Amino acid sequence: MEVIAKKGGGHGESELMERLPQxxxxxxLGKLDVELLCSAATVCRPFRLLAAQALSSITTLDLSNVFFGYFRLLMLEMSHHHGVESVNDCEKNIAQMLEKCLQLEVLRIKFLGHDVNPDDIGTIGLFPPNKIKALLLQPTSERHTKLLLERIGAFRDSFGSTAKLGISFFPEQVDIRLQSLSLVLDRITDGLLFSIKQNLHLLTELCLEDRPTEEPFLHHDLTNSGLQSLGCQKLVSxxxxxxxxxxDAGYASLLHSCKKLKRFEVVNTAFLSDLAFYDLNAPYSLVDVKLVSCSKLTSEAARSLASCRSLEMLNLSGCKSIADSGLCSISKLCQLSTLDLGGADITDSGLSVLGDSSSPIASLCLRNCKRVTDKGIGTLLRGHGIVSKSLLTLDLGYLPGISDRSIYTIAEVCRGIEDLCVRYCYSITDSSISVLGSIQESRNERRLLRRLDLFHCNGLSINVVQLLCRPYxxxxxxxxxxxxxxxxxxxxxxxKISLDRPWVNVCLYGCEIGCKDGWQYHEFV
Known part of the structure; x- marks a missing residue:
């Protein structure tokens, strides 16, 4: 289960804690109860991490005496272990907890693991608190989701009928006014989309992920008809x-009918192509677009998206046919702050155009762009644009053409880099680490590098450990x-690194940057 705590702001306390043996x-902390652990987590960052580790070792929590009356957000992340607690007991305990959350507005329930049967736990979210505005269930079943939607619709229809008669005694506890719905389902059908459209008139955010437990029948799968029925002026995300x-017809219908749409994300679809974005003149409000692993998209789609001048975040990772011409179009987006081109077919020439643009890119991912070399990184960061000044996060993972030369350029030109990923860059050597560490130490006006991913950098020697310890x-x-x-x-x-810097999270398992900044812990901290 996840508990959210505020971080303390005292730097002096943090430095003191860092000197104490972990x-x-x-x-x-392991001797404290849950309430005191949560209080300790607010003292400083080292205490937050240690308290989280102590909490993660607790197998059972007694929350019967906790007052939930003023809770507005509740997030439960659970691992279901067979034989530890029955599904019925789990549902009962969560239901009793939710009954006490009179002011709850956001509810997120996640069961982690691949062996969770959605039908076994689907009823958990069937009776959320009456003031709920945002609901996330992962996983759940289509059958139970329809029951929830029908229950909401039944209240609305009954309330409307009694209101006309001047009757106001309808049970208040079923007055659910959902604005945000996020579901991971065993299957998604047209019927489910019809039910969402019919019963959730206040909906502004919708997230649906299809994660079947078995091969679905074709006639059960969602089609264009379902998406076309969903077209709504209120949908924002x-x-x-x-x-x-x-x-394309289904996706295009949403892009053109949802006039207030700000966030549009499609992941892992086989039939989304450039045609869906043809003549994209309606959703000028688009701010965030993610089109992940959509293999049929090409640079034409990027050219169409460039007409959305308010675009701030663009993710085209896994779209392998995006080339330099698409990057030229993207470089015209003057508000773009986040760009992910992972796996794209771009070259050094395309990066030179981006380096001359006025896009204030703070986060850039070029992972697995195999044709990018040191020359491209140089022209990107030494161009006439503002990328070198605005960049905070840079991912150069899986690039065989990247060597120490690129790191030298980053260290010299980019003064704002906080996160740097060079995983699987075999030509990176101890010299790169020396340059990064030395510059961080000698130029106090720079931002400090906070996260560094060196996974599978086989060019590093054992001696580099000295450069990863203080004072670097x-x-x-x-x-x-x-x-x-x-x-x-x-x-x-x-x-040695852990003892010298106990506040640094050291990961040996190939996780992405920041894997242990929250609640996931490995052997070393």
Missing amino acids: SILLEI IRFAGFSRVT FRGLRWLGIGSTNLSNRSNDSCM
């Missing part, structure tokens, strides 16, 4: 994942060194 602090039969990298908070010479169990490099 094992002693963890032993002390849409996210769809896993649809196998929806084509003063701002470092996360370090990925899995599958390098530093992660060899026969040496104590990782332990």
Whole structure:
């Protein structure tokens, strides 16, 4: 289960805690109850991380005496273990908890793991608190979702009928006014979309992910008819994942009918092509577009999206046919702050155009763009544009053409970099780490590098451990060194870093940047 706590702002307390042995602090915190642990988590960041680790070791929580009356947001992330607690007991306990949450507006329930049967846990979200505005259920079943929607619709219809007669005694506890709905379902059909359209008149945000437990029948899959029925002037955010039969016509109908649409996300679809974005003159309000692993998209789609001048976030990762011409169109977006081109067919020439643009890009992902080399990184960061000044996060993972030369350029030109990923860059050597660490130490006016991913950088030697300890990298908070010479169990490099910098999260398992900034813990902290 996840608990959300505010971070403390005192830097002095944080520095003091960093000097204390972590094992002693963890032993002390392990003796506290849940309420005191949550209080300790607000003291400073080291305490927050240690309190989270202590909480993660607790297998059962007694919340019967906790007052939930003023809770407005509740997030439950659970792992279902067979034999530990029956599904019925789990449903009962959650239902009793929700009955006490009289002011709850946001409810998120996630069951983690691949062996969770949606039909077994689907009734958990069937009776949410009456003031709920945002609901997330993962996973759930289509059958139980329809029951929930029909229940909401039945209240609305009954309330309308009694209102005309001057009767106001209808049970208040079923007055659910959902504005945001996010579901991971065993199947998504046209009937489900029809039910959403019919019963959720206040809906502004919709997220549907198709995650079937078995091969679905074709006639059960969502089609264009379902999406076309959903067209709504109120929808602001849409996210769809896993649809196998929806084509351009279905997606285009939403883009042109939802006039207030700001966020549009489609993940892993086989039939979305450039045609869906042809003559895209309606949703000028689009701010965030994510089209992930849509293999049929080309640079023409990027050219069409460039007409959305308010676009701030664009994710085209996995769209392998996006080329330099598409990047030329993207470079005209003057408000673009986040750009993900992972796996695109761009070259150094395309990056030179982006380097001359006025796009204030703060986060840039070029992961797996195999044709990008040191020359492209140089022209990108030394161009006449503002990228080198605005960049905070840079992902250069899986680029065989990247070497120490690119790192030298980053260290010299980019003064705002906080997150840097160079995983699977085999030509990165100790020299790169030396340059990054030395500049961070000598130029106080720079932002400090906080997260560094070196996973599978085989060019690093065992001696680089000295450069990852103090006084270098003063701002470092996360370090990925899995599958390098530093992660060899026969040496104590990782332990040395952990002892020298107990506040740094060291990951040996190939996780993405920041894997342990919250509630996921591995062997080393």
